[in-house]
Amino acid sequence: MKRVTTVLLSILIAISFTYNSTQVEAASPKATVFANCKEMNKVYKGGVARSAGVKNKGGKTKYAPFISQAIYDANKKSDRDKDLIACER
Known part of the structure; x- marks a missing residue:
């Protein structure tokens, strides 16, 4: 027993x-690393934000960003204005 x-x-x-x-x-x-903003914007039209509370410093945009800390961290190089939104449009 x-x-x-x-x-x-x-x-x-x-x-x-x-x-x-x-x-x-x-x-x-899964955090995908994109080669450039053109590739990222094919999947995420508004780019990727690190969190929901970030504000765009670059001016008016057409699309809302997708929110994902993992994807943003993998593509941090694409955030040229350092506002925690990568490849915003």
Whole structure:
């Protein structure tokens, strides 16, 4: 009986680790690195903002930016005016 209990607990622990790791992977979006703003604007017309609270310093824009810290951090080089919005249009 002790051996059966040990085996069942081991299986439950293995399942819980597998379940937790898939939850973390599904929750975080994959950060794509774009070669330039033209490529980024094909996917995200308004560019990518680091957070919802950032304000555009570059003037009037046509489109609202997509909000993603991971994508912004991967493409930080494309934010020329340093307003935390990469490739805004």
